[in-house]
Amino acid sequence: MGLRRRLSQDPLATVERACAITELIASAEYLVDRKNRQYGGLNDWTYLSSQFPGGTAKFWNKLSATQAESVYVALHLLKITHNVVLLSPLSNNEIRAYCNLVQSACYLTLQPRQFFGTDGSDQLSFLGNAASALGRLGGSSKSRKAAADFLALQVIISYFISGVVKSPGKRWSRGNALEGVMATETYGDRKFYRFLQKHPRIGQMTTRGxxxxxxxxxxxxxxxxxxxxxxxxxGTFHLANARAMGLGRFVLPFISTYPAILAFRSSLFRPGEATKK
Structure with a gap:
């Protein structure tokens, strides 16, 4: 009960800490996967540079390969340091705002260099950091509430749009999209694919549902x-995707916004109660 109350009272801090854990894992993955950034790798800059004509790509174009790798590692170490602060019990509004700003700036700078390999968890974490920074810079409970409401709306819309764009797809309407995904090399799972082949109705119900x-x-x-x-x-959907599709980094950023969604609903339908909180 105490945990639920703390989550509902400060949904922004809940998102910050969940994103910090996710980004710590992401930074570790990116730093370990050095081959991906070397010649011939998916994120080889000799190829990627042509995909990003402007923005922070101009900064990377000025660096040699050795310099770029050093800066890349330094930025991720900077992210790790600030994520540890965001993960801590520290409640100082200004310090947390600063850490979120650093996180947002690092994301925008690093994005061109690690384009292939990033996913929705990176993007939602960036939104969480950017919104939290703006909300905290506002210096009031209202600005922090507005930031939490923004994140709640983002997730509500993302789920809604995801369902709408799937609807016209033949595989989704037929109910065999899940089986098709499980058959792929990137996101597939051999055991689950065989299970769906033996029990097609389960796959159809899950897909349409x-x-x-x-x-x-x-x-x-x-x-x-x-x-x-x-x-x-x-939440169950994200946990299942983590197991079957290897999308483990999606779990915490999305689930961490649920207190913000519930608080947003309360402010819409029970404004008096939301004000008391």
Missing amino acids: TVIIESLMPLAMLNETVLKATLALF
């Missing part, structure tokens, strides 16, 4: 019990 639940996400906001059940399903 995912589209329906995602598409109806905005309507779930109308009822608190339905919303909590929907978020529980999405």
Whole structure:
């Protein structure tokens, strides 16, 4: 009960700490995967540089290969240091705002150099850092609430759009999209694929159910019990994806926004109660 209360009282800090854990894992992965940035790798700059004509790519173009690698490692070490601070119990608003700003700047600088390999967890973590920085720089509970509401809306919309864009797809309407994904080399799982082949109805129900639940996400906001059940399903969905598709870094950033979504709903339908909090 105490944990639930703390999460609902400071949803922004919940997102910050979840994103910090996710980014610590991501930085470790990127630093270990050095071959990916060397000649012939997916993130070989001799190829990637042509994909990014402007922005922070101009900064990387001025560096030699050795200099670029040193700067790349230094930026990730900087991220790791600031993520440790965000993960700590420290509650100083200005320090947390500064750490979030550094995180956001590092993401924008590093993005061209590690383009292949980043995913939605990196993008949501960036949104979490950027929104938290702006909310904390506002210096008031209202600005922090606005930042948390922004993140809540982002996730609500992302689920909704994900369902809508799947709907016209033949594989999704037929119910065999999940089986198709599990058959791929990148996101597949041999055991689960064989299981779906033996039990096609389970795959069909899961595939169609995912589209329906995602598409109806905005309507779930109308009822608190339905919303909590929907978020529980999405949480289970992310955990299942972590196991079957290797998308482990998606779990914490998305689930950490659920207190913000519940608080956002309370502010819409029970403004008096939200104000008391």
